Amino acid sequence: MMDDNVRDLGWLSLDLDGHYLLVDIGANLTNRKFAKDLDSVLQRARDSGVCKIIVTGTSINQSKEALRLARLHPDILYCTIGVHPHEAKTWTDDCETTLVEMASSSECVAIGECGLDYNRDFSPRDVQQEAFEKQIQIACDFKRKGLNRPLFLHERDAHDDFVRILNKYHAQLPNVVVHCFTGSYEEAMKYLEMGFYIGLTGFLAKFKSDNSLVKMLEEKKLPIDRLMLETDSPYCFPNTRGSKLPTKVKEILTEKSLNMLNRYSSFQRNEPSSLPVTLEIVSAYLEMKPEDVALKTTLNSLKFFGLS
Template identity: 40%
Template sequence: MQLIDIGANLTHESFGHDLDAVLTRARAAGVAKMIVTGASREHSPKALALAQAHPGLLYATAGVHPHHASEYTDECDAEMRALHAHPQVVAVGECGLDYFRDFSPRPAQRRAFERQLEIAAETGKPLFLHQRDAHGDFVAIMKEFEGRIGPAVVHCFTGTREELFACLDRDWHIGITGWLCDERRGAHLRELVPHIPHARMMVETDAPYLLPRTLKPAPKSRRNEPAFLAHVVDELARDRSEDIATTAARSTATAEAFFGLGGEAMRSAAGMSTPRPEGGR
C-alpha cells in the first residue's frame, strides 16, 4: 500500500526534535510521499526547505492561512511569488476563509484569499484550500476566478452534505482527515464519504493536529503524524464499502495527478528541472 499524505504540518515545532524518525515511521507505514503545508510567511519557506532536503519524499505548498491574513502585505505577496518559482512547491495555499475563529478580520481574510487566487491563476498551480463557517463567501470568491484557476482541493473537509455537493458540483477535490474518526464532531462524514467520487478524493493527516480518536493505542504525546494515515484510510474504506487497497490506490492516483507528482515532478524536485508548459501544469 502506497499512500500520499496531502497535508502534513511538518514545520510545526513538535517535529523539531525527531523529524527523521517521523519520516522513517511514515515510510514504514506505506506513506510514500507527503505534502508539507505552508500556511504563513514564517512556515511556507520552511516547508520548501524540507521539500528540498527530502526530494521525492516531501513536497510543499506555499500560502497564508486565513488565521494569518493580516500579515498579507505587498511584501508578503512578493515572498509567496518567489516561493512558487520553485518546482518543489506544488500548490498555492493553505489559503481561504475561517469565520469560526476570526483570528484575522474578515475583510483581511477575503483580500488575502483573493491575492493568492491571483497567484494560482498566474502560475497554473492547484489550490490547497481552507474553509470553516464561511461557505457562502468562500464560494462567491472562488466564482470570481472561474475559468482562470486550475484544480482545487478543499483540505480537511468537515462541512455539511449541502457544502459537499456544492464543492463536487464545482469539480473541487475533497481532503479527508482523522476528523472522520471523531464520534463527537465527524460522525456525519461517515454518511457523506461514499458520495465522493474516487477521482475527487484524497487523504491527509493534518499532522500534528487531528489525531484519529479511534487509533488504539493512542500515542502518549497525542501528536498526530503521517504514519497514522493508514488508519484514516482503513476507516474511510470501511465507510465507502471498499477494501483498503482500493481506497489507498485510488486516493494515491488522484493525489499524483492533482499535484503533478509523476516522473517530471520528481526529477524537478531532485534538481533536474524541465520547463513548465505555458498556461498550466
C-alpha cells in the same frame, strides 16, 4: 468491483512489504513539535507506506521552512506555499512577490493553505478575504503560464463568502482541494459541483454514524475519484479507541496500522505514519477494500499535484 483503471495499476496499491502506498497531502511538519525528531517521523511514514508527504505552508515564514524541508528531503517531501486565514493579518504587498518567488520552485506543488476561517476570526474577515483573493490570483497566474500550482484551501464557517470569491475566478481556476473537510452535505455537493476535490483526515473518527460526512461516504455521495487523504499532523489524531466508531469500522482496522498509530501518534502529536488508519476508516464507510481506496486516492493525489 475495481474499475479497469484501478486494476491496470494494481501494483501501486501495496509496496513490496505489503504496506499500502499512500500520499499524505497535508502535514504541518514545520510545527515545532517535529523539530527534534523529524528524520524519525519521516522514516516511520515510509515504514507505514506513506511514500510522499506535502508539507503545508501557512505563513511566509512557515512557507519558507516548508520549502527548506522539501529541499532537505527530496525523496519524500514536497510543499505548499501560502498564507493561512489565521495569518492573513500579516499580509502586505511584499507577500505576493515572496509567495510567487517561492511557489516557482519545483518543490512547491500548490498554493495554500489559504482560504477563510470565520470560526475563530484570528484575522479580520475583510483582511482574510483580501489575502485569499490575492492567492487565488497567484494560482490562476501560474495556470496561465502552464505551471501546475493547484489551490490547497481551508474553509471553516465561511462557506458563502468562500464560494462567492472562488466563483469570481471559476473559469480561470486551477485544480482545487478543500482540505480537512468536515462540512455539511450541501457544502460538499457545492464543492463537487464546482469540480473541487475533498481532503479527508482522521477527524472522521470523531463522528457518530449519523454525521453528514459519514453518511455521504456510506451513500457514495462523495465519489472516490474526488477524494484524497491527509493527516493534518500534528492535528486530527484518529482516535480509534473512542466509542463513536461503529463496529464495521473497528473490524476493518489492521493490527499493523493500529500498532503504528498507538506507538507513535497521540492527541498531542499526530504524525504521517497514522495515515493507514484514516485510509481504513474511509474504506469501511465506503464499503471498499482498503487496497482499492489506497490505490485510487494515491492516483488522485499524484495527478492532482503533478507528482512523479
